[in-house]
Amino acid sequence: MSLVNIDRAIRLSAPDVEALIQGRTIAAIVWRTFEPGEQYALYPGNVSGDLPCDQYYRSSFLPAAQKALAELDSDKVSIKAWARCELCQMVNESESLEALSRLTVWKTEALQQILQQRPFIFVAYLRVYLLPQPLEMPVHPSGNFVPLPKSLNVTDSTPVLSESIFAKRRQKLEKLEPPEHPELEELQSALVHLSTTNPKAKQLDAEIKIFLGWSSDKPVKLIKPDLSWINTIAALGNRTKELDTDKSNYQAGTDFEIVVRDSLEFLGFTIDYAHKGGAGGLDLLCSKPYPLVGECKADKKIPNDTAVQLLNLGTLRLKDKEILAKATKLIISPGVPTTQLMDAAQIHGMAIMHPETLEKMVKLQSNYPNSVDLFKLKQYLKPGQSDDEVAKYIEQVEQEVKVRSHLLNILKTYQENTGHERASVDALSGAYSMSNPPKKLSRKELHEMLVELSSPLTGYAGRIKAENLGRDRFYFLRDLPLDD
Numbered sequence: 001m002s003l004v005n006i007d008r009a010i011r012l013s014a015p016d017v018e019a020l021i022q023g024r025t026i027a028a029i030v031w032r033t034f035e036p037g038e039q040y041a042l043y044p045g046n047v048s049g050d051l052p053c054d055q056y057y058r059s060s061f062l063p064a065a066q067k068a069l070a071e072l073d074s075d076k077v078s079i080k081a082w083a084r085c086e087l088c089q090m091v092n093e094s095e096s097l098e099a100l101s102r103l104t105v106w107k108t109e110a111l112q113q114i115l116q117q118r119p120f121i122f123v124a125y126l127r128v129y130l131l132p133q134p135l136e137m138p139v140h141p142s143g144n145f146v147p148l149p150k151s152l153n154v155t156d157s158t159p160v161l162s163e164s165i166f167a168k169r170r171q172k173l174e175k176l177e178p179p180e181h182p183e184l185e186e187l188q189s190a191l192v193h194l195s196t197t198n199p200k201a202k203q204l205d206a207e208i209k210i211f212l213g214w215s216s217d218k219p220v221k222l223i224k225p226d227l228s229w230i231n232t233i234a235a236l237g238n239r240t241k242e243l244d245t246d247k248s249n250y251q252a253g254t255d256f257e258i259v260v261r262d263s264l265e266f267l268g269f270t271i272d273y274a275h276k277g278g279a280g281g282l283d284l285l286c287s288k289p290y291p292l293v294g295e296c297k298a299d300k301k302i303p304n305d306t307a308v309q310l311l312n313l314g315t316l317r318l319k320d321k322e323i324l325a326k327a328t329k330l331i332i333s334p335g336v337p338t339t340q341l342m343d344a345a346q347i348h349g350m351a352i353m354h355p356e357t358l359e360k361m362v363k364l365q366s367n368y369p370n371s372v373d374l375f376k377l378k379q380y381l382k383p384g385q386s387d388d389e390v391a392k393y394i395e396q397v398e399q400e401v402k403v404r405s406h407l408l409n410i411l412k413t414y415q416e417n418t419g420h421e422r423a424s425v426d427a428l429s430g431a432y433s434m435s436n437p438p439k440k441l442s443r444k445e446l447h448e449m450l451v452e453l454s455s456p457l458t459g460y461a462g463r464i465k466a467e468n469l470g471r472d473r474f475y476f477l478r479d480l481p482l483d484d
Contacts (some may be wrong), residue, residue: 006041006082006152014044014392015065019105020128021081023160023214026169027123034124041082043146045466061105079135083126090120099176164416168444207478222466230362237334237355256298263362291327302333304340351381357390373399403439405480412476422473450474
């Protein structure tokens with residue numbers, strides 16, 4: 001990281017500045033040749049030339065271009081980034097303009113018009129860095145260079161694109177190679193209108209930008225407003241400790257039963273909603289993927305009556321003692337079990353769980369969808385207080401996710417460092433073993449994990465399948481971010 005002093009800006013059109021900040025392009029059309037190492041702040045202005053905006057910019061970028069122009073203020077300018085010139089090339093061949101257009105945000109017709117007015121088009125390759133905070137300054141009416149009201153001491157610690165991604169983009173631009181995924185660029189432009197109001201569209205938009213090399217950011221972890229109830233599981237379980245009236249306690253108990261049923265359903269159980277607790281009712285009855293019966297007790301202590309009630313009501317509702325004997329039996333309560341209840345739980349195979357543990361498990365499922373395997377979980381629902389055992393299972397799942405996230409990062413880094421579009425199992429096995437991994441993997445285990453990550457249902461990696469393990473090739477698609 002180096003310290004940089006910036007005392008003036010170059011004037012570019014506001015859409016061009018926005019395209020550079022978004023990572024949509026690494027190029028700017030300038031009025032003279034720039035030397036590598038020249039560095040300036042980016043001053044957004046109006047589009048120069050005679051063409052209107054919709055004839056100047058490609059349709060995939062037009063909404064962003066129009067928005068950038070609409071946000072221009074007549075009194076002040078907001079400077080959000082600075083850039084260092086890495087290369088400047090002259091373009092004077094009309095046949096090169098179409099290729100240049102495909103790799104930037106400008107229409108071929110706009111480039112042609114510029115070339116008619118000048119002997120050359122100077123294209124500067126700019127490495128762009130975001131400022132810690134936007135600089136507000138008065139509008140400067142004219143001039144290609146704009147003096148800043150005060151010098152900026154900034155660092156190069158916040159590049160829009162990583163060094164490897166920028167190098168790859170620069171190579172394609174120098175050679176005027178066609179874009180690899182034009183259809184995804186069109187899809188991304190279609191998502192622009194939706195991403196401001198639709199969280200899923202915003203997530204997909206961010207992931208496509210990363211895949212196209214327009215962004216180095218990790219995918220944004222979305223806030224799921226419809227899942228805010230997850231954070232209330234433990235609180236509802238402990239609520240009755242703070243209430244005095246029977247009426248209040250009854251309502252608190254009902255609320256707790258509801259959130260527990262919602263939790264089990266979110267984890268993947270099929271709830272039998274014919275049984276909704278209440279007086280003389282069984283609080284929990286799940287039919288799939290295996291029978292589960294349960295009771296919710298939001299009290300300071302869990303009496304032995306809880307076990308008696310669970311067995312009696314379970315027998316009445318299941319109408320088969322053999323099914324009840326094999327069913328998973330679960331008591332969820334914030335309270336302390338009595339000695340008699342602990343004895344009954346051991347004899348009859350009843351697991352006792354605190355609502356805090358249930359909340360942690362549901363959050364795990366929320367952060368990493370379908371990560372909770374209910375059959376594996378069943379093995380940790382031991383008779384008696386099972387919080388410690390379930391905590392071991394949660395830790396195990398988090399460790400498995402961490403290994404997969406690490407492996408994806410190895411695949412991504414390997415492609416960036418080598419420039420190879422795909423990686424073999426042998427190459428990745430070597431890179432993985434040298435990376436201080438969270439868990440050692442055999443070559444076979446690593447291959448199996450890569451196949452899992454490249455499944456269409458996961459989509460974290462891609463796979464070119466071959467006739468045997470050694471010839472399979474894999475490539476990175478998107479990160480698996482770890483929960484903080």
